[in-house]
Structure formats: structure tokens, C-alpha cells
Amino acid sequence: MEENLDFFRDNGYLVVADVLSPEELAGLNEAIDCDRQLYPPLWRGGQEEGRFQSVSPLLSSRAFDGTIRHAKVLPLVAALMGPKLCFDEFSVMVRESLADEPPPVGWHRDTAHWPEHPLALKNLSLIYYLTDVDAKNHCFAIMPEGVEAKRTEQPEPIDPERCVELYGRAGTAILFNAGSGHAGIVRTTEQERRTIHIYYGHSSQAALSNHTIVPRRLAQGGDESSRAFYGRPNLATQLVLDNF
Numbered sequence: 001m002e003e004n005l006d007f008f009r010d011n012g013y014l015v016v017a018d019v020l021s022p023e024e025l026a027g028l029n030e031a032i033d034c035d036r037q038l039y040p041p042l043w044r045g046g047q048e049e050g051r052f053q054s055v056s057p058l059l060s061s062r063a064f065d066g067t068i069r070h071a072k073v074l075p076l077v078a079a080l081m082g083p084k085l086c087f088d089e090f091s092v093m094v095r096e097s098l099a100d101e102p103p104p105v106g107w108h109r110d111t112a113h114w115p116e117h118p119l120a121l122k123n124l125s126l127i128y129y130l131t132d133v134d135a136k137n138h139c140f141a142i143m144p145e146g147v148e149a150k151r152t153e154q155p156e157p158i159d160p161e162r163c164v165e166l167y168g169r170a171g172t173a174i175l176f177n178a179g180s181g182h183a184g185i186v187r188t189t190e191q192e193r194r195t196i197h198i199y200y201g202h203s204s205q206a207a208l209s210n211h212t213i214v215p216r217r218l219a220q221g222g223d224e225s226s227r228a229f230y231g232r233p234n235l236a237t238q239l240v241l242d243n244f
């Protein structure tokens with residue numbers, strides 16, 4: 001654990017192999033197939049060709065619940081974020097195979113840093129690779145950045161030359177500071193890539209977005225620590241809990 005925390009402090013990200021088992025992966029991929037088949041309008045394409053993403057799979061299936069507080073990553077997530085850890089966002093992304101030339105890389109930061117936090121972490125993002133990812137297919141890439149660089153008012157420009165591509169077998173988890181520069185690298189490939197994207201925040205801060213509606217079974221079921229984790233709903237979830 002200490003080694004992982006030190007690496008994160010120096011680089012702003014961490015790769016953990018073999019988090020999801022083959023059985024878990026099979027269940028998740030089956031649930032994705034089912035959701036895409038039944039609810040295609042919820043899978044928004046965005047501006048990127050071949051990219052489909054839904055923020056609503058928690059509403060159609062319980063298969064994804066266990067990925068959010070997975071026993072193999074939750075202790076790390078809690079150690080990185082600290083005592084006010086809470087849920088912020090959940091989505092599933094499918095990047096389809098691509099026969100054409102890849103589009104330009106869209107480098108970006110999702111959120112600001114939080115300079116007062118020990119790791120300057122406002123939001124932590126967790127990506128699960130649900131398919132094998134290597135240099136020949138679509139992957140996630142990030143600019144390594146130590147915690148001191150994140151304490152500045154103005155983040156430094158993202159330098160693609162400094163960015164590293166992250167590969168891993170299906171079941172790999174990537175944890176990163178959502179304030180770090182990153183991008184999805186799209187390639188000409190016959191292979192589809194599937195990922196889960198989860199954002200964690202602090203219950204002392206405003207919700208990151210209103211994208212994900214958390215079902216009541218998660219928001220209000222579970223034990224005390226689960227209720228605390230889901231205890232700062234975004235506005236969309238709050239309205240559902242209040243009125244339905």
C-alpha cells in the first residue's frame with residue numbers, strides 16, 4: 001500500500017492489475033451488451049467517432065454495483081481521498097473498432113486540483129479496462145505530475161511528449177487524479193475497447209455533475225459506511241429520492 005501511495009504522490013496515477021476476475025468481467029460485459037441492445041438512446045456518441053458512453057447502466061442492472069466499492073481497490077481509494085470520500089459519477093464507455101485514420105488526441109483535465117488536500121485531489125477517477133489494452137488498440141494516456149506541481153494556482157500546460165500510455169489486461173484498474181492531463185488514444189484497430197469510469201469526490205464539496213442518478217438500493221441501502229459514501233447525492237439523484 002505505501003509503495004502505491006508513494007507512486008501516486010509522485011505521478012498522480014496508479015495502475016493495479018487483476019482487480020476484476022474473469023467471472024466479474026463476463027457478468028459486466030453481458031450487462032453492457034444487454035443495456036446497449038435495450039436502451040440505445042442512452043449510449044451517447046459524443047463528437048468522437050465510434051465512442052459510445054452511458055451514465056445510466058446503474059439504472060438497468062445491479063451487475064455494476066460491485067465495481068464502485070470493490071474490495072481490491074476501495075482501501076486504496078479511501079487512503080488516497082481521505083475521510084470524506086463519496087461517490088460522484090459512474091459511466092461505461094465503448095470505443096468501437098476503427099478502420100479509418102485515428103482522430104487527433106483530445107488532451108484535457110476533467111477537474112481542478114485541490115491544493116489544500118494532501119495529494120491535491122479534488123476528484124479521483126477509476127477506470128477499469130474490461131477488454132485487453134495494448135499499444136495496438138485504443139488506450140488511456142496520462143501526463144505524470146507530482147503532487148507539488150498540482151499545488152499551483154494555474155495547472156501547467158499538458159505536454160503530449162511527457163504523457164504515458166497505460167496498457168493492461170481486462171480487469172486492470174487505473175486510479176488517477178482527475179485534475180491530471182489525460183486523453184483516450186484512439187487507433188486504427190479491429191478491437192473494441194470497453195471501460196468503466198468512476199469518479200469519487202469529497203462529501204464536503206459540491207457534486208461533480210448531475211450525470212449519474214444513483215438508484216435507491218445504493219443511495220439508501222447498505223451499511224453505515226455505504227450510506228455515508230452515497231450520502232451526498234447530486235441534484236438529479238436527490239430529486240428522484242425525494243419524489244419517487
Ligand SMILES: O=C(O)CCC(=O)C(=O)O
Binds near residue numbers: 139140141182184
Ligand atoms: O479512456 C478514454 O477513452 C478517455 C477517458 C477520459 O477522457 C476520461 O476519463 O475523462
